[in-house]
Amino acid sequence: MSTTLRIFCLLAAAAAAVPFVPGLIYPVFVMKVMCYGLFACAFNLLLGFTGLVSFSHAAFLGSAGYVTGALMIRFGAHPLGMPAAFVLGVAAAVAVGFAIGGLAIRRRGIYFAMITLALSQIVYFLAVQFRWTGGEDGLQGIPRGSLFGLDLTSDTTMYYVTLALFAAGFLFVYRVVHSPFGQILQAVRDNEARATSLGYDTDRFKLLAFVLSAGVAGYAGALKALVFQLVSLNDVSLHTSTEVVLMTLLGGVGTIFGPLLGAALVVGLQNYLATIGDLVTVVIGLIFIVCVSFFRRGVVGEVLHLVRRRAERPSEAAPERAEPAHRAPIPTVPAPEKAVQA
């Protein structure tokens, strides 16, 4: 088992203990961190491991949330209601991801980002207009239903189901990154022209990565809808799309755990500084400025960088491979339509 997976098992074990010490840390807070952590992992799959900047991730989170929520409101009582609504929610995010990705993927850099932004605004518009999404009100009081006989109305049961689903989602992202497909994604991120010249249709790889990322974002969205029994316009808003950028960069883009830590930091600040009201955004903004000015690799990225420099002493050479996290570059928005040198 790799170090990454060992660390993840420890984290999961710690998370499993949380309901026993509710005085120390709120289980509901941890569930929120898990939902946003997964969301940031999905975003990181695209930004950190494929090199694409998307401003449409809220559209995936939100559309899955709306579909799962609307289905639960109608069919939540059915014994298979929850798994079916969950799966269909993810399927909706995959479909929206395929539509947006399919249109945007041929463009590069800032143009790609802008197309995803524009298309996600259409999703926002639809969420306002449709009746089944509840418009301005959103969907409230979504029933959690039951999963294979487990009644999810209990917060403790929901907590463990959330933890299990979160772990599955996280391990899925981990597997994608460490798969034959993930290797090609890294190659595309590092040098797209070279990957093409080796015979890979880079657009197809990027599109598949985009759709997978949308699917995981939707997975987080469907989970979030069940946990909070609420889906609102905020879930499909540009604000959410930019927040996930913040979480990912703060934690460490291109690292496995960075997005989780980033999500915990941002959600934590929002929760614990809620008393200062709108000033929270100022605090988060300042932290972000400090982050991009002084530790651009993000928290996890900087730590791994230090560890790696230590490990580069010859005596400790040949560390376990297949740990590309600490090799990830600091992403830059690629030059628009970089022309092949004539």
Add this chain to the structure above:
Amino acid sequence: MAEVALETRGLTKSFGGFTAVKGLDLAVRRHTIHALIGPNGAGKTTVFNLLTKFHQPTGGTILYEGADITREDSARIARRGLVRSFQISATFPHMSVLDNVRVALQRRLGTQYHFWRSAKSLGALDGEALRLLADVGLSDAARINAADLSYGRKRTLEIATTLALDPPFLLLDEPTQGMAIDDVDRIKRLIKRIAEGRTVLMVEHNMKVVADICDRITVLQRGEILAEGSYAEVSADPRVKAAYLGGGHG
């Protein structure tokens, strides 16, 4: 002309009002090393970009082993076995040297879209990747990141990666550009060796490399063929001397 591997007929490329390549008729014979030389701006790299479809030709046709590949995209052409290198070193900088080569080998497994499979399944390719690295003298660097290699070794890695595809046709864009003299010599011998049983078309500025290993030379000037022949023929051509060699090298 069965011995011709790659042929262009009337190949033309215009960028707005500027015609970079004008009606180029080029024939590269199989199992030869063919050099494309010419002063800066002659259109050499544009020709490469047209052959590998990083640019779309404005006119003309490209035939590879008798098949018309004029309308095919870059990745498809690479899969046909027409593999290019780049003027600036083209490695995957944040991947290890071994992984760089393995990415090229990976296509033959047919698992490149398998996002559910463990990357450990690629371990089956390590042996061959290491053999390729040993072949070009990079065994000792297998585990370090490509970004940490010296410039000359990056270019060597690029050749190893290209060789991993076992392409019958190699397009090398200035393989020795910007290299130290020792490296130039090493790359020259490497190209000579790997050209065994393959066809090589290379853009090269270093006349010593061209003279030593190239069987045939095409001189381009302003997008057109100025002269063609062996090094002796081309270097004796007064037009070439005037346009390019300036008399001093001839």
